[in-house]
Amino acid sequence: MHSLSIYRSVGLAAVCLALAVLPARAQDDAITHAQPTLRVEPLDIVTHSGVHHFHVEIADTPREQEIGLMYRPAMAPDHGMLFEMGPPQQADFWMKNCPVPLDMVFIRPDGHILRIAAETTPYSEAGIESGGPIIAVLELRGGEAAEIGAEPGDVVRHPYFHHD
Numbered sequence: 001m002h003s004l005s006i007y008r009s010v011g012l013a014a015v016c017l018a019l020a021v022l023p024a025r026a027q028d029d030a031i032t033h034a035q036p037t038l039r040v041e042p043l044d045i046v047t048h049s050g051v052h053h054f055h056v057e058i059a060d061t062p063r064e065q066e067i068g069l070m071y072r073p074a075m076a077p078d079h080g081m082l083f084e085m086g087p088p089q090q091a092d093f094w095m096k097n098c099p100v101p102l103d104m105v106f107i108r109p110d111g112h113i114l115r116i117a118a119e120t121t122p123y124s125e126a127g128i129e130s131g132g133p134i135i136a137v138l139e140l141r142g143g144e145a146a147e148i149g150a151e152p153g154d155v156v157r158h159p160y161f162h163h164d
Helices: 022-028 062-067 144-148
Strands: 040-047 050-059 079-089 102-107 113-117 134-141 155-157
Touching: 040 079, 102 144, 134 144
Parallel strands: 050 079
Antiparallel strands: 040 050, 040 155, 079 134, 102 113, 102 134
16 A cells, blocks of 8 residues: 655654664664554545545554554555644654655644645655644655645644644
């Protein structure tokens, strides 16, 4: 289905491996294959072009988030992975062990998109910042956010978010 790896900065206990913590990176060396498909739930993104429906895997444990979409060679359209991160926090991610570009959609507690990192670079260890406090990251196939016209301020509908 997909291939991605996302990493959080020090102090963020849930998503993937810490960029700034060497022992956490050492854990990544033990990850050699993709994880099985996680629980899948529906999710919608509301943009100026309408409501777009997705089927997303839910990464809600530290280990699921650590592995993320690593080693997955492709991502199907209308699919993704939602990283449920807990309390609002700044987050930094990377693409180590991810062979395909992804769109990273950084989401605030109210479900509004804070920032989109489009077409991230496969295998890159460069940090990708959330741009502010978020509670989730939605990873989509690279270019899909642009295809549906998603922009900061648009709404992601899923029970994890506190919609107004």
